[in-house]
Structures are given as C-alpha cells and as structure tokens.
Amino acid sequence: MTLLRRDFLLSGAAALAATALSARPGLAQPAPSGAGSSEVILSGGYVVSMDPSIGDLARGDVHVRDGAIVAVAAAIEAPGVARRDMSGCVVMPGFVDTHWHMWNSLARGLPQSRLGPFGKTMAPLARAWTPEASALGVRLAAAEAIHAGITTVHNWAHNVKGPDFAEAEREALVASGLRGRFAYGYPQALGEEEVMDLSDLERMRDRHFAGGSAGLVSLGICARGPDRSASPVWRREWEAARSLGLPITAHVASDRAAAAMGNIAVMHRDALLGPDVQLVHATHATKDDLRRVAESGSPISISPWTELEVGYGLPVIADMADAGVEMGLSVDNMVLAGHADMFGVMRITADLASGMREDQGALSDRRVLEWATLGGARGLGIAQTTGSLTPGKRADVIAVRRDAINTAPVGTVDFMLTHAAQPTNVDFVLVDGVVHKENGRHTRVDQEALIAQAQETIARLRQEAGI
Ligand SMILES: [Zn+2]
Known part of the structure; x- marks a missing residue:
C-alpha cells in the first residue's frame, strides 16, 4: 500500500481515488481523466527538462495530471491544484x-x-x-x-x-x-x-x-x-x-x-x-x-x-x-x-x-x-513517451537533492548530477505519474522483506551450485 503525503493530493473524494491510483498493481493504463485523478505541480525546483525547446529553468514548475506531463514553465498558475515544494531539488526526467x-x-x-x-x-x-x-x-x-x-x-x-x-x-x-x-x-x-x-x-x-x-x-x-x-x-x-x-x-x-x-x-x-x-x-x-x-x-x-x-x-x-x-x-x-x-x-x-x-x-x-x-x-524507441520533461510525455520524473552535504554548493547542475550526486540524494520518484519514492523512501516496496528473501534465496542457490 502506498502512503502519499496529503499535499500531493487533491482534497476529499479525489484524494481517495488518487491513493487508489498510486497503489494499482500493474499500472495497466493511465488513470481516466476527470474527477478522481491525481494532479500535482512539482513546484520551484531547478528544472533540467532535457527538452531543447524548454531547456533548464533555474526555478520552475512541472504540472502532472493523470500520469502525464501537462506543462513545464517558470511559474504555473493552476488554482486548486496541489503543489509539492521542490525548491531544494533538481527536477528532471527519470x-x-x-x-x-x-x-x-x-x-x-x-x-x-x-x-x-x-x-x-x-x-x-x-x-x-x-x-x-x-x-x-x-x-x-x-x-x-x-x-x-x-x-x-x-x-x-x-x-x-x-x-x-x-x-x-x-x-x-x-x-x-x-x-x-x-x-x-x-x-x-x-x-x-x-x-x-x-x-x-x-x-x-x-x-x-x-x-x-x-x-x-x-x-x-x-x-x-x-x-x-x-x-x-x-x-x-x-x-x-x-x-x-x-x-x-x-x-x-x-x-x-x-x-x-x-x-x-x-x-x-x-x-x-x-x-x-x-x-x-x-x-x-x-x-x-x-x-x-x-x-x-x-x-x-x-x-x-x-x-x-x-x-x-x-x-x-x-x-x-x-x-x-x-x-x-x-x-x-x-x-x-x-x-x-x-x-x-x-x-x-x-x-x-x-x-x-x-x-x-x-x-x-x-x-x-x-x-x-x-x-x-x-x-529503446520510446522517446515519444519518456526521456525528457516534455508536455504530452508520461510523467517519469525524479527529484534529486541539491542541498545535501555531498551536493551543495552546486557549481553547475550538470557537474552536480554527473559527479556529486548519489542514489541516496534521489528524494522523489514518479513513474507514469505514480509515486515510487518520497522523501527519500520507497513507497511501494517492503525493503526489509525483500532483502531477507533475496539473502535466503541466494544462500540456497550458492549451496546448490557449490560456491
Ligand atoms: Zn550484458
């Protein structure tokens, strides 16, 4: 079960529906549009869009609705839409x-x-x-x-x-x-x-x-x-x-x-x-x-x-x-x-x-x-779907902390991402609009159980293989 922060969600019934959306197991299809869908603005981060027509935004907003990116701009006005503060992060494609x-x-x-x-x-x-x-x-x-x-x-x-x-x-x-x-x-x-x-x-x-x-x-x-x-x-x-x-x-x-x-x-x-x-x-x-x-x-x-x-x-x-x-x-x-x-x-x-x-x-x-x-x-032939923060593409978005002990001060964002950052700096992950990591923690995986299962299984396989 996924737990979403309340500020990610719309209020009321829509919040419940959005939680259900985030927890759907196979992610078979994007959520239907309209009432009950999830919508959020990832707000105020340093946006590295990887889309040449958008470029980088020193302070930008990324608007996500129904698992898709609907807008990327310096400031997006969308009354009633939840905003998630990304000011300490670089927001970029997964x-x-x-x-x-x-x-x-x-x-x-x-x-x-x-x-x-x-x-x-x-x-x-x-x-x-x-x-x-x-x-x-x-x-x-x-x-x-x-x-x-x-x-x-x-x-x-x-x-x-x-x-x-x-x-x-x-x-x-x-x-x-x-x-x-x-x-x-x-x-x-x-x-x-x-x-x-x-x-x-x-x-x-x-x-x-x-x-x-x-x-x-x-x-x-x-x-x-x-x-x-x-x-x-x-x-x-x-x-x-x-x-x-x-x-x-x-x-x-x-x-x-x-x-x-x-x-x-x-x-x-x-x-x-x-x-x-x-x-x-x-x-x-x-x-x-x-x-x-x-x-x-x-x-x-x-x-x-x-x-x-x-x-x-x-x-x-x-x-x-x-x-x-x-x-x-x-x-x-x-x-x-x-x-x-x-x-x-x-x-x-x-x-x-x-x-x-x-x-x-x-x-x-x-x-x-x-x-x-x-x-x-x-x-992989899927650039029409992912790979950049481009309106119309699916929302595969990550946020990487730029205010961490190993990333700040940020000389250039390119150098920070390629030379300073580590996986532990990945604060937030959306795949197809679904939250998989939030505040640096998995939202859909029981890590302890998974690790225990992995250890037990490889021990058995090693024994069988004689190593
Ligand atoms: Zn290989």
Whole structure:
C-alpha cells in the first residue's frame, strides 16, 4: 500500500481515488481523466527538462495530471491544484537504463569465486536458478532502480530456461511499475549451434503483448548474436524477431577477441543493423565499425563499470560520441558492478572519455546526462513517451537533492548530477505519474522483506551450485 503525503493530493473524494491510483498493481493504463485523478505541480525546483525547446529553468514548475506531463514553465498558475515544494531539488526526467540482467541481481558481489572468474562462477548458479529466483532478482533490481532514480529498464533476460522463467520475469517486471522492455532470452547453457525458443517468444507476444505492450512494458528479444552463436543460428533469430516486429539486442565486440571477429561489418553489410538492433558494449569497436553503426541507426549501450570489472577493457566512449552513435548507459548487472547507481555510471563515462583522450573537454557532462535520459529513451524507441520533461510525455520524473552535504554548493547542475550526486540524494520518484519514492523512501516496496528473501534465496542457490 502506498502512503502519499496529503499535499500531493487533491482534497476529499479525489484524494481517495488518487491513493487508489498510486497503489494499482500493474499500472495497466493511465488513470481516466476527470474527477478522481491525481494532479500535482512539482513546484520551484531547478528544472533540467532535457527538452531543447524548454531547456533548464533555474526555478520552475512541472504540472502532472493523470500520469502525464501537462506543462513545464517558470511559474504555473493552476488554482486548486496541489503543489509539492521542490525548491531544494533538481527536477528532471527519470534515468533510462538500457541493458540490465535483472534476474541475476541476487548474485550481487559474486563476480568470481573459488570456481573461477565470472563465467565459471555464474554457470553453476545459472543451472541452479529457478523461476522464483528470477522473479525475485527482477524485484530486487527494480527496487534498486527506484532507489537510484531509474524509471525505465531494459531487462536483458539471458537465463530463460523455459516458459515459466519468461513468465516469472515478465510478471515481476510489469508488477514493479517501472517502464521498460522485457528482452526475452535463452538459457545460459544453450549451445552455440542451438536456436533459442522462438515459438515460446511468439506465444508470449501473442498472449501478453498483442497490443504492443503490457502495462508499461514492451517486448523484445536478447540474442547471443554473431559473437556468441553460430551464423545460421543468430541469422535465424534475427529473422524471427523482425518477422514478429520485435526489437533485438546482443553483446557485440565486448572484448578484443570478439571485436577481431569483425561482426559489426558483417551485420552492416547484410542489413542486420538498424534502430531495432541495439548493440551492447562494443567496447573495442573500431572507428570504421562506429561509422557503420551510426549510419545504420543501431544504438549502443555501454556499461563502463562492468566492462572494467570483468576485464573487457576501456570502452572507446569518445570515439562513439564523435561518430554520432545513439548512445545509452547501463548498469548491466549487480554481480559485476555491485550497484545500480546511474550517477556513478555517468561519472565513469565522462571521466573515462576525458582520461583516455587526455582531454578534459572530450565529452561534456550534459551529453552524458542526455545519454542517461533522452538518449537511452531514443535507443529503446520510446522517446515519444519518456526521456525528457516534455508536455504530452508520461510523467517519469525524479527529484534529486541539491542541498545535501555531498551536493551543495552546486557549481553547475550538470557537474552536480554527473559527479556529486548519489542514489541516496534521489528524494522523489514518479513513474507514469505514480509515486515510487518520497522523501527519500520507497513507497511501494517492503525493503526489509525483500532483502531477507533475496539473502535466503541466494544462500540456497550458492549451496546448490557449490560456491
Ligand atoms: Zn550484458
């Protein structure tokens, strides 16, 4: 049950209806307009709209009604509408994560074990994994997303060992109330010559996504792609996804050996890139590769923390920016990264670009901020819905404290957001107009129970996996 502050609500019967709206479980549809809907003005914050036609407002109001942004301006007069004081905060669009293996969040802090590095540690865990554990992983990741101000996730489900796994993850993601894409995947142990379960993918599309989305979640596929599966296999998977009208994502050119396979050029040659094909990592893509990627419209998702931790290397971030690639940022997974801190992801992105180029101006903080919001939304094909505070878009809005011990004084807001702020500074989170975090606290998640369940489940899985 969600508890809303009274000042968020209209009075009387409308207040009750708005509370009900905020607590609805699946967020299937925006609330009906008219009496009983929730409406609020987030008032007096420093507004970073990420909409070029609005820009930043040193003091601005954001008017939200029925889960949508209806106006963003320096001062909004709307008699009778509740106002929420945001004067100590930066008000901005929620972060868009573009690649996240949410299922394995329970294995946070196990990047390696006595069995060996990441792959050798995760393989027996993935074999022991259950649908319930996958759902719990999604719930844990979703709760951390809200904590960190991430309102959209791209759930890269790459341990779907059967329809029950796919259903468990889909259901948990929809129930989380986050906006996102469920990328239907394959079992970790699937052989390179084996095709993923395309018939169950089609079943899921027809059953849950016939209208394009289920609640706030849409469907896609995550494939092993040319670097990690045989040529006839990934080509068959591409063909199936495209005939089903589903977007595709794959890890490509992650390490030097993968990049040396030259698959970006092959995909470009065979028209197998495009805005519907997201490339993950591309850590060692050459300048020619990046030119091809930009030309095709394929977005790239980078996750610098995990690329460093697992030893892929230093991602060629400034080259990607220079090539004009559509860029998005990602957490990837908590096993390797340890956290889902999008502020931290922005920080390492900006500073790797400067350090590797030996140029402080290699990549502006504002550009990185754009990748974490609007760029990510464009890459996922949902920029018409989220990614900026633009009237008409859905209300995925966060407020970040600018008066905290670690954020004040604010030199520039761009630097504060990319270099000073942390998830604990996220004071308020709206997803599709629904309050998920208020005064720095979750409103819809019983954290204590969730953590206890996660600890108990991973202990059992570790025992079974022998780590
Ligand atoms: Zn990944």
